[in-house]
Amino acid sequence: MDCARLWLGLLMPAVAALDFSYHHQPEMEAFLKNVAQNYSSITHLHSIGKSVQGRNLWVLVVGRSPREHRIGIPEFKYVANMHGDEAVGRELLLHLIEYLVTRDGRDPEITNLINSTRIHIMPSMNPDGFEAVVKPDCFYNDGRDNSNLYDLNRNFPDAFELNNVPRQPETVAVMKWLTTETFVLSANLHGGALVASYPFDNGVPATGTLYSRSLTPDDDVFQYLANTYASRNPDMKRNSCRIKTGFSNGIVNGYSWYPLKGGMQDYNYIWAQCFEITLELSCCKYPRKEKLPSFWKDNKDSLIEYIKQVHIGVKGQVFDQNETPLSNVTVEVQDRKHICPYRTNKFGEYYLLLLPGSYVIEVTVPGHGPHLTKVTIPPKSQNFSALKKDILLPFRGQLDHISESNPLCPRIPLYSELQGHSAATKPSLFLFLVTLFHILFK
Known part of the structure; x- marks a missing residue:
């Protein structure tokens, strides 16, 4: 069967080569529709909702059964560009789509990955923000937030404290999407640093905040997942951004880096049963397009290897x-x-x-x-x-x-009443020294 697919792959149509530039909504839609048309047996393009300004939130599914879940086949997803001015991830996911569909039937590794996994790819969660960027900048652009000026990565229900900001259309669409699939593993792609950040982003003493961190019950798995990505990205592993950080080998606990309320990765883990990490992929949020080939080269292997981790356990x-x-x-x-x-x-x-x-x-x-x-x-x-x-x-x-008799968990601060520490949140000597360093030299 696999040999037959390899032969078949040699006869399949090719998508017009995707250039290394920034693709605005019309160009992105044209590319996605072209892929869906030319590779209809392994792809399914659909919109999970619309942005404030009415732009579609496109998701391309790649798999042997792209339109529906099959028992035993895990669901994986990548989401990029939830901050509209963080543009590298958006382009990397378009190139990942091209890489997957053009190598199915030609590359045994990619063919096996598509045989065994249903891969959902959302290049832009905040298309309005991306279109709002007038003059790209490395540090901050008006397009970070959505059109209602809300930061989408502060807009989800929070398990640790009340987050009663108005839910935005993009956030609501993602929350609904999470209820329609059995997502197992995910990553959301950002820019402005080089690090793989893992949950929790917020916390309480019961999760270890007294020791400048906030750990999940699956901290060993999350550190492994973050290391899987960072170890294959040479710049991320050595933190090439020329800024002082507490990152070790390109990974960091989200709360340890800086706490945030209403983040997407915590929501995925707690309410959607989906392990998600945050990938900061570029020191510059919106670099010149000439830099995009090097970002693809640095991240291609990491992107593929991370998808494979949906098959652990x-x-x-x-x-x-x-x-x-x-x-x-x-x-x-x-x-x-x-x-x-x-x-x-x-x-x-x-x-x-x-x-x-x-x-x-x-x-x-x-x-x-x-x-x-x-x-x-x-x-x-x-x-x-x-x-x-x-x-x-x-x-x-x-x-x-x-x-x-088993209602869904209520979307309220679930951790607000917990006290004490689990074994996973007790301090190690290393973390004690890191905390002491921050106190003395911050």
């Missing part, structure tokens, strides 16, 4: 004794539960991103005691697939009862 379905898939039941690792519990989707599927090691998966169905299953994640992912582990429960599930 374990995945499967939860069934009752009649082998009926159970939706909306809690599936979590015993020692890393989320404040908004992770649940199966409508197909009874779960996806848990985990590093190699042994874990106990706890499945909870209302009216029954927890069901425990031990799994061991091997040192290497299994050829573009997480470890597959279906879970058969020894009773008959009542699907209507499950659905009614």
Whole structure:
């Protein structure tokens, strides 16, 4: 089958080569529509909503089943340009689209990636902001915010404190989009620094803020994900921006860098069950177009390798004794539960991103005691697939009862009442020294 696809790829039409320049909305739309037309078997172009000024928020899906989810195939996404003046990520995602579709059937790695993954790419979350930039600048442009002058990366519900700003059309569209797919892994692309930043961006003492950081229960996975991207980008790894930072090997905890309320990566992790990191890809927010080829060269391998990480850990379905898939039941690792519990989707599927090691998966169905299953994640992912582990429960599930008794987590400050520290948030000697350094020399 793979050989046949490789031969078929040699006969497929090619998209007109994408130039290295900045593509405004008409040019971007023309490119995306051309890709969708010429590669209709592996792509699906759709708009998830409109900006304040009525521009479409385009998403191109690349995969073997681009129009619908297939059981066992994880959903991945990239989002760029949510700050309209941070323009490099927008162009990198257009070039990534071209790279993927033109190499399907020709490049075994890309072919396998498309076979095993459904990849959603949104080049611009803030097209109005991008169009508002009159004179590109490295540091600040009027187009950072949307047309209502709201920063979209401060506009989401926040788990740590009330964020009652008016939700913007672009934010609402993304929030709705997150409910339509079982996204597992994501990154949002920014500019103005060179670093891979991971959650949390906001925090409370219970997540470690007394030690100048805010850690998730999956901090080991997030550090691994950030390192996966940064280690393949030479400028990011050595922090080439000529500014003093606390970055180590090109990664940083978001809160440790600077706290922010209403960020998109925290919202993804808490309410959408999707691990997201923030990628700052250029010291200059809107560099000259002549610099774009070097940005593509520096980021291409990182962009591809990061997508592959959607296949780490374990995945499967939860069934009752009649082998009926159970939706909306809690599936979590015993020692890393989320404040908004992770649940199966409508197909009874779960996806848990985990590093190699042994874990106990706890499945909870209302009216029954927890069901425990031990799994061991091997040192290497299994050829573009997480470890597959279906879970058969020894009773008959009542699907209507499950659905009614498990409402979505409320969009309020979920962490506001928590006190104390988990083991993950206790200080290490390294972090103590970093904190002391900041106090003495800030």
